[in-house]
Structures are given as structure tokens and as C-alpha cells.
Amino acid sequence: MIQRTISALIALPLLFFVLFKGGALLFLAAYLLSIIGQYEFYKTFSRKYYVLNWAGYLMTTAWFGGLYKDMPQDYYTFLIAVFLFLLLTLTMLYKKNIMIGSMVTFIGFFYIAFSLSHIIMIWKLDSNFFIWYPFVIAFVTDTFAYFTGKLIGSTPLIPSVSPKKTVEGSLGGVIACLIFSYAYASIFNPSFQLYAVFLGLIGSILSQVGDLIASKIKRIFNIKDFGKIMPGHGGVLDRFDSIIITMPLVYYFIVIFNFLI
Incomplete structure (x- = not known):
């Protein structure tokens, strides 16, 4: 518990500073988190498969380099096509059967790096209101699901995946x-209520x-945490498993919202 608290006291001010500062620091932070997260993901799957x-x-x-340089949309389409072609070519050339490993390599990029890169896309929209949203959603949900489950939880949610999670907590x-979410919008952006x-x-x-999803992967490979970069909290994927999903959601919600209004 002490380790967990100390880690949080260090990590939270860093998060606030990076999000307030933005720019190259945000790019670097998102890139490093993506690489570390991928390392944890690939290391886990390497227990069973040959991952590239x-x-x-x-x-x-290449993806983050394109974002930093504001490359046109066609660059990213081309990049994904080249990535797929490379993996398919290597799958055929390797003597080992690396089909599943190639799929894991591809999924690891999209699941982690592609998802985390959306915080940069949100920042580029120049919206201080929205850049906090992925974290607000994940933090509030996680915190209140935990305490509600502790207080009144009795019905297992999906026991085969996460035995301690309950329907009531969820x-x-x-x-x-x-x-x-409503209160946050009411204070900072009433038109979005x-x-x-x-x-x-x-x-x-x-x-x-x-x-x-993260819990299921850990159960499959019989591991407690993906990494140890944050004492008491685990690895990047252990801390960002929810935010990985909320970042793309918030970005595309903004795009649709701007289109609707």
C-alpha cells in the first residue's frame, strides 16, 4: 500500500505536468508509454509465440514520427499497408510457423500505440477541456466500481475473467x-452537457x-502484472488498460460532435 501511494504521488503530478505542457513533451511521453506497453504485451505473448x-x-x-511532423492522412494508410505487407512477407520467409506471432505483433501496435497516440490527436484539436476526458472517465469508473463493489457487490460480473468484479460495482x-461527466461539462463546457x-x-x-481485456490476457498467461515499472501498480498496461480504450473513444466522439454541431 505504501509503495502504491508513493508511486501515485510521483505519477500524478507528472501526468498533470505533461498534459498541461503538451507539445514535444506529450509526444515523447506518449511514444515512450507506447513502446513500454508494447514491450510488456509482446513479452507476455512471447511465452507461447514467436513475436516480431x-x-x-x-x-x-514511424507512426509517432508522422504525427510529430503532421504528415498527411495518406501517410498513415501507406504505413499500415507496408506494415501488413512486411508481416505477411516475414511470415512466409521464416522457417518457423509465426502466423500467430505476426498477428500478435500487429494487434500489439493497434491495441497500444495506435490507441495511445489519440491523446496527441486530441491535443492537436487545441481543447484543454477534452484532453482530460479519457482520464476522468477511466479514473471515476475504476474508483467508484471498486468502492461500490466493496460495499454492496454480490453478483459476479464475469468470474472466469475477473472473479472480484461485480455487477453492482460495474x-x-x-x-x-x-x-x-455531466458535472465536468457543466463547469467547463456547458454546451456539451x-x-x-x-x-x-x-x-x-x-x-x-x-x-x-487486460485481465483476460493475464489469466491466460497466468501472470499478476504485465510489468513492474510502477511499484505497487504493475506495468504500463496495468495502469492504462482502461485509458487505452477511452482515448480513441473521446477523440472520435469529438470528431462526430463537431460534425453534428
Whole structure:
């Protein structure tokens, strides 16, 4: 508990500083978190499969490089096509059967690096209001799901994936997120109030799905944490399993919201 508290006291001010500062520091932070997260993901799957981790890191570097240089949309389409072609070619050339490993390499990029890169896309929209949203959704949902489950939880949610999670806890997280999302919009962006309720609902549900996905992977490979970079908290994927899902959601919600108004 002490380790967990100390880690949080160090990590939270860093997070606030990076998000307030933005720019190159945000790019660097998102890139490093992506690489570390991919390392944890690939290391886990390497227990059973031959993963082409170097190809995943290369793709992530090219992807973030494009974002930093404001490359046109066609660059990213071309990049994904080249990445797929490279993996398919290597799958055929390797003597070992690396089909599943190639799929893991591809999924690792999209699941982690592609998802985390959306915080940069949100920042580029020049919206201080929205850049906090992925974290607000994930934090509120996780916190209130935990305490609601502790207080009144009795019905297992998906015991085969996460035995301690309950239906009551899950609903508590969703309801709290709806309230906080509406309150957050009411204070900082009143015109977004009604949309905030919908975003809070979808965001809270998907946040919990992200948590369950990570839990399922850990159960499959019989591990407690993905890494040890944050004492008491585990690795990047252990801390960002929910945020990985909420970042893309918030970005595309903004795009749709701007289109609607």
C-alpha cells in the first residue's frame, strides 16, 4: 500500500505536468508509454509465440514520427499497408510457423500505440477541456466500481475473467461516471452537457471492457502484472488498460460532435 501511494504521488503530478505542457513533451511521453506497453504485451505473448517485436516498435516509431511532423492522412494508410505487407512477407520467409506471432505483433501496435497516440490527436484539436476526458472517465469508473463493489457487490460480473468484479460495482462505476461527466461539462463546457451524459455512459462501459481485456490476457498467461515499472501498480498496461480504450473513444466522439454541431 505504501509503495502504491508513493508511486501515485510521483505519477500524478507528472501526468498533470505533461498534459498541461503538451507539445514535444506529450509526444515523447506518449511514444515512450507506447513502446513500454508494447514491450510488456509482446513479452507476455512471447511465452507461447514467436513475436516480431522489432517490427512493432518500428511501426510505432514511424507512426509517432508522422504525427510529430503532421504528415498527411495518406501517410498513415501507406504505413499500415507496408506494415501488413512486411508481416505477411516475414511470415512466409521464416522457417518457423509465426502466423500467430505476426498477428500478435500487429494487434500489439493497434491495441497500444495506435490507441495511445489519440491523446496527441486530441491535443492537436487545441481543447484543454477534452484532453482530460479519457482520464476522468477511466479514473471515476475504476474508483467508484471498486468502492461500490466493496460495499454492496454480490453478483459476479464475469468470474472466469475477473472473479472480484461485480455487477453492482460495474453499475456503480457507470452511474458515477455519468454524474461526473455531466458535472465536468457543466463547469467547463456547458454546451456539451447532453453529449457528456452519452460520452460518460459509453466511456464507462468501454473503460471496463478495456480492464477486462487486460485481465483476460493475464489469466491466460497466468501472470499478476504485465510489468513492474510502477511499484505497487504493475506495468504500463496495468495502469492504462482502461485509458487505452477511452482515448480513441473521446477523440472520435469529438470528431462526430463537431460534425453534428
